[in-house]
Amino acid sequence: MAMANTASENDRIALLHSPIDLLAIVRDVRADPDGAMVTFDGFVRNESHGRRTLHLDYEAYEPMALAKMKEIAALAHQHFAIHRLAIVHRLGRLQIGETSVFIAVSAPHRGAAFDACRFAIDTLKRTVPIWKKEYFEDGAVWADGELPPAPPSSPRTAS
Amino acid sequence: MPPVSSNLRVQVLFFGRVRELTGLAEEIAEVPSGTTLASLFGLYAARFPKLAAFRSSLVASRNEEFASWDTPLSNEDRVSFLPPVSGG
Numbered sequence: 001m002a003m004a005n006t007a008s009e010n011d012r013i014a015l016l017h018s019p020i021d022l023l024a025i026v027r028d029v030r031a032d033p034d035g036a037m038v039t040f041d042g043f044v045r046n047e048s049h050g051r052r053t054l055h056l057d058y059e060a061y062e063p064m065a066l067a068k069m070k071e072i073a074a075l076a077h078q079h080f081a082i083h084r085l086a087i088v089h090r091l092g093r094l095q096i097g098e099t100s101v102f103i104a105v106s107a108p109h110r111g112a113a114f115d116a117c118r119f120a121i122d123t124l125k126r127t128v129p130i131w132k133k134e135y136f137e138d139g140a141v142w143a144d145g146e147l148p149p150a151p152p153s154s155p156r157t158a159s
Numbered sequence: 160m161p162p163v164s165s166n167l168r169v170q171v172l173f174f175g176r177v178r179e180l181t182g183l184a185e186e187i188a189e190v191p192s193g194t195t196l197a198s199l200f201g202l203y204a205a206r207f208p209k210l211a212a213f214r215s216s217l218v219a220s221r222n223e224e225f226a227s228w229d230t231p232l233s234n235e236d237r238v239s240f241l242p243p244v245s246g247g
Contacts, residue, residue, distance in 0.1 A: 131174060148241070
């Protein structure tokens with residue numbers, strides 16, 4: 001059974017300013033060649049470091065975030081024997097319990113789907129230019145994040 | 160109208176705490192040719208002194224790619240100084 005080794009045209013990579021329809025994504029990602037699907041549902045927790053969270057605001061450098069999410073999808077196809085992948089992140093104000101990021105991966109066998117899903121969310125959190133601000137009863141802070149690795153200095157950078 | 164030949168026009172984008180600190184979402188900067196991401200950042204750090212302390216916790220981007228600070232700019236580049244990312 002040949003699995004495409006590149007990003008599938010059926011992949012669904014998106015930034016949304018409205019609620020994420022989890023079931024629609026699940027329906028899109030599962031297909032007859034598959035025997036397994038793994039999903040990751042990231043949603044807003046009601047506390048952060050012991051403080052009660054009211055809501056979160058997410059913002060993104062949208063064209064760059066989409067490009068980085070597509071790179072993650074392409075890498076996932078290169079490294080894992082998966083079929084289809086969805087990576088969808090929501091932006092704007094989110095209330096407690098609302099899904100901020102949803103990832104779904106289908107594959108003929110579960111191992112690749114688990115591995116690719118973990119890879120996708122971990123890489124997204126390290127490299128995709130999205131930021132969240134946490135609002136509490138007594139103030140708001142930008143969440144501690146991770147600094148993406150910058151490429152090494154080079155004497156000449158191609159334009 | 161073409162820009163003055165010795166100058167570059169670049170679009171500078173601001174996000175997260177950098178956007179809040181500068182009060183800017185984006186602007187066009189006109190800078191001499193030979194300007195790098197680091198020297199452009201230096202101009203903003205001089206204009207917004209609080210920004211200078213953030214340099215070590217920012218990563219630069221050029222045309223939607225992470226870029227080293229010594230990257231020279233070209234006319235019409237889109238650049239940004241990105242805070243640590245916290246999606247998910």
